[in-house]
Amino acid sequence: MEMEGTYPLPEAQADRFLFKLNVPFPDKKTLVEISKRTAGFAKAELREIISAEQIEKFQKVVSEIAVADGITEAAADLIISTHADSSEDEDVQRFVHYGAGPRALQSFIRAAKVYAILRGGFAVAREDLVKVARPALRHRMILNFQGESQSLDLDAVIDRLVAKAIDG
Numbered sequence: 229m230e231m232e233g234t235y236p237l238p239e240a241q242a243d244r245f246l247f248k249l250n251v252p253f254p255d256k257k258t259l260v261e262i263s264k265r266t267a268g269f270a271k272a273e274l275r276e277i278i279s280a281e282q283i284e285k286f287q288k289v290v291s292e293i294a295v296a297d298g299i300t301e302a303a304a305d306l307i308i309s310t311h312a313d314s315s316e317d318e319d320v321q322r323f324v325h326y327g328a329g330p331r332a333l334q335s336f337i338r339a340a341k342v343y344a345i346l347r348g349g350f351a352v353a354r355e356d357l358v359k360v361a362r363p364a365l366r367h368r369m370i371l372n373f374q375g376e377s378q379s380l381d382l383d384a385v386i387d388r389l390v391a392k393a394i395d396g
Contacts, residue, residue: 239326239370246335247360248367293341294351300337303357306393307333310369316392319385323375328368336364354394361390 311327
């Protein structure tokens with residue numbers, strides 16, 4: 229019902245988003261604050277927190293983070309394992325209609341690079357891949373009718389695939 233009046237994005241458009249974050253429904257206090265900020269009760273005060281030049285510098289730093297071949301291969305193994313015809317996971321074989329594509333691997337590696345920087349690293353580690361796997365893949369694995377009707381928990385599937393491809 230909460231989707232009334234909206235339409236889900238086609239897979240090709242959803243794939244352009246870096247992450248799909250699960251955001252819980254807000255509590256009453258937050259709902260009231262949302263109303264105040266968006267219904268004309270209070271004027272928003274905008275302030276710059278980062279300049280365009282700083283963003284460009286950060287993008288350059290991210291591009292220079294090293295990714296070992298073994299890390300890229302583990303990430304590629306994970307992407308491949310999201311496809312029903314190449315996965316060993318029974319739930320993927322039974323319930324996934326489309327797996328993640330090449331853009332998913334690109335986003336996955338870029339996100340892992342950012343996470344490596346945030347943890348103070350100079351290269352992507354397996355732990356960085358693990359940290360970004362769920363949000364990077366959950367909107368790129370499209371369930372078939374059976375998977376949708378059974379409300380398959382994609383995060384649990386992703387966790388199993390990560391354990392095999394990255395942790396294993």
